Amino acid sequence: MKKNSLIRFIARRVSTAVDNPVSTSTWRFYCSHSPPSSSSPPPNSKLFVAGLSWSVDEKSLKDAFSSFGNVSEVRIMYDKDTGRSRGFGFVHFSKEDEARCAKDAMDGKALLGRPLRISFALEKVRGAPVVVPRLPST
Template sequence: MAFCNKLGNLVKQSISQNGQVPVASLLNSIRCFSSSKLFIGGLSYGTDDHSLKDAFSGFGDVTEAKVILDRDTGRSRGFGFVTFDSQDSASSALSAMDGQELNGRNIRVSYATERTSRSGPRTFSDDRNGDRGFGY
C-alpha cells in the first residue's frame, strides 16, 4: 500500500509541474521503489564477495553480495551485485556509495535491472573463403 501511495504522489507531482507524466521517469521511479538489488560497477580485481558485503553492510542487512567471475579464468569481471533485505537500505547505499572509492577504485552503484535473455547461440561471420574461422 505504501508503494501505491508513493507512486500516486509521484504522478500527481509530475502532472502538477508540467501537465503530463514523463513515462521514463515514472518507470525509473517504480523500479527504484521496488528494488533492493544493486549493481556495483568498477570494482577492483581484488574485491571479493566478503569485502563487497563488508563495504555495504553499514546501510542495512545484506542478504547477498556477489562479485561476478570470468568462467574461464576465475578472475573478477569488475562488477557485482548486492541485495538488501529492504528497499530503504538499498536506496541509502546507492545514494552514499555511488562514486565512492572502494579498494582503490571509484565504484558506480545503480539499481540492478533484469537481464534480457540471449536469442540463441553466438554466431560467427563468414570470411571471404567461406569458412567459419575454425581453420577447416
C-alpha cells in the same frame, strides 16, 4: 541548506568508512525516504555495482555495504576462463530503502582505490532486448 550539510556529513563518513573497512562494522547509516522520480526505473533491493578492483571479494564488498542495512546476498561475477573478477557484481538488501540509501551514499566512492558506479539492477530478461531508459541530464 540543512539537506546539503547532511549529505556532506554522510559523504565524509562514507569515504572514511570505505578507506578504513575495519570501522564500517560499527557504523549504521540512515537516510530519509525520497520518492523515486518518474523518469528513473523503479528501485528494488538489488544493486548493480561496477568498477570493482580485482582484489575485492564477497566479504569485503559485503562489509562495505552492510553499514546501510541487512545485506542478504553478495555476488561478484568472475570470468569463467581466467577465474578473475569481471569488475562488477550485485548486492542484495532485505529492504528497498536500505538499497536506496546505499546507492545514494556509495555511488562514486572509492573502494580499494577504484570508484564504484552503482545503479539498481535490472531484471534479467531472456530472449528479449533490454531497453535502458535514458535519464535527462541535469
